[in-house]
Amino acid sequence: MRALRSTTVAAVAVAATLTAVSGCAQKSDAKGADGKGVIEVTATDTGCEVSATSFPAGHVQFSVRNKGSKVTEVYVYAPGDRIVTERENIGPGxxxxxxxxxxxxTYEVACKPGMKGDGIRQKVTASGKGAPAARDPRLDAAVAAYRKYVQEQADQTLPAxxxxxxxxxxxDVAAAQRTYALSRVGWERTEPVAESFGxxxxxxxxxxxGLEDGQKWTGWHRLEKSLWEEKKISxxxxxxxxxxxxxxxxxQKRVGTAEITPTSMANGAKELLDEVATGKVTGEEERYSHTDLxxxxxxxxxxxxxxxxxxxxAAKNDPxxxxELDKQFAAIRAQLDKHRDSESADGFASYDTVGKDARKELSDGVNALAEPLSKLAAAVATGK
Structure with a gap:
């Protein structure tokens, strides 16, 4: 998980007054689903302006602008802070x-300036029947296959x-170090689905x-610190x-209940690239073990x-x-192949041995893939 998360929703065309309690503002007459309009959200360092607090259910487009001085992120939360969608790394301007x-x-749109905390939130409501029932049956097949995939990844993670x-x-410190990175593969492949539970x-x-106030540090990365920095097991x-x-x-038990749609699959793919950009390329994710690759x-x-x-x-709607996605996926996989190490427990070189120029090449490759991948959701949203 990113220590700091980033996603935001964009520019409001009309001025609105920030509420004193939430720091959010609204304009009630904007449209926003299935071609009827766009929900505009403007994020600042102290506010989160949403152009409409009610809109038709269905395929909703959020147009996001960060007018603040900090990198931000935007979430749409269902009750219980279940993540419906998110977007990270929205830089100033x-x-x-x-x-x-x-x-x-009912939902909440949250802007998170500085990519931390619960965010500045605005309650919104989607009403109506939602997206038309008739859509390309290949999308239903894709959702079913992806649901099977995420369950398989969870099932395979537990033994590791x-x-x-x-x-x-x-x-056994040495054995724990050898098995640490391999135990995380299934999680990393499907993390947006796991994150959707909140x-x-x-x-x-x-x-x-990334700890919130009063939160006890548990999980993989706390153990990673013990194994590599402290080099002992308490x-x-x-x-x-x-x-x-x-x-x-x-x-593992809950992943089968996750709400999965064609657009959530597409947005999840983009979120995985954001994970790479914010944690792996920078070396922040595995800062003790250096198993980032x-x-x-x-x-x-x-x-x-x-x-x-x-x-x-997607190919039918936007060939x-x-x-471009085929090209960029092949390119990033080729770049990763340059850093393989058959003698390493996880098959890759330790990331602290990857030089500045090589890291920039990887970063450029991630950015080249992330840009077209951000358009995938819109391409499948029209697949009716």
Whole structure:
């Protein structure tokens, strides 16, 4: 998980007055679904202006602008802080477009200046029947196949995670180090689905600088710190290893209930690239173990799997986009291949040995893929 998360929703065409309590403003006459208009959101360092607090359910387009001085992010939350959609890394003065399938109900739009905290929130309501029932049957097949994929990844993660946890509980630092990165692959491939539940990711994948006030640090990265920085396993670490398995078993049981739509698959693929940009390329994600490249590969694999399932419809609606995505996925995989190490436990070079120029090449590759990938949701939203 990113220590700091970033996503925002964009520019309001008309001025609105910020409410004293929430720091959010609204304009009630904007439209916003299925071609009827766009929900404009302007994020600043102290406010989150939403151009409409009610709109038709269905495929909703959010147009996002960050007018603040800090990098920000935007979330759409369902009750219980279940993440419906998000967009990260919206820099000062930049824009982003988010297309999401929103069912009838009440939600909150949250802007997070500085990518931390609960965000500045605005309650919104989607009403009506939502997206038309008749859509390309290939999209229904894609959702079914992706649901099977995320369950398989959770099922495959548990044995690998238990092997890691057993090594920790046995006090075997070397064995725990060898199995640490491999235990995370399935999680990294499907993390946006896990994050959609709201409460699992902070337990298993948070980093020290992502902790909220009063939150106990648990999960993989706390154990990573013990194994590589402290180079010893405490009795508390053994308890944390057991708790990690309990939390991952919870994820495994619940992942089949996740709400998955064609647009959430497309947005999730983009979120995985954001994960790479904010954590793996920078070296922040695995700051003690330096196993970032295996995480990087898993994120790319997960994003590409979602894209390949959606590709038949995306290629029909936007052939140029599909051609560009094919090209950029191949390019980023080729760049990763340059850093393979057959003698490493996880198959990749330690990221602290990857030089500045090579990191920039990887970063440029991620950006080249992320830009067209951000358009995938819009391409499949029209697949009716």
């Amino acid at each position: 930049t824009k982003a477009e988010i297309t999401a399938e929103i069912k009838a109900g 995670a238990r092997k890691f946890a057993d090594a920790v509980k046995a006090g 409460d699992i990711d902070p337990k298993v994948d948070v980093r020290a600088d 009795e508390d670490d053994k308890k944390l290893a057991a708790q990690l398995i309990t939390d991952l078993e919870d994820w 295996l995480d990087f590969q898993a994120n790319v694999e997960g994003a590409q799997h979602a894209y390949e399932l959606l590709k038949p419809v 140029a986009l599909a051609k």
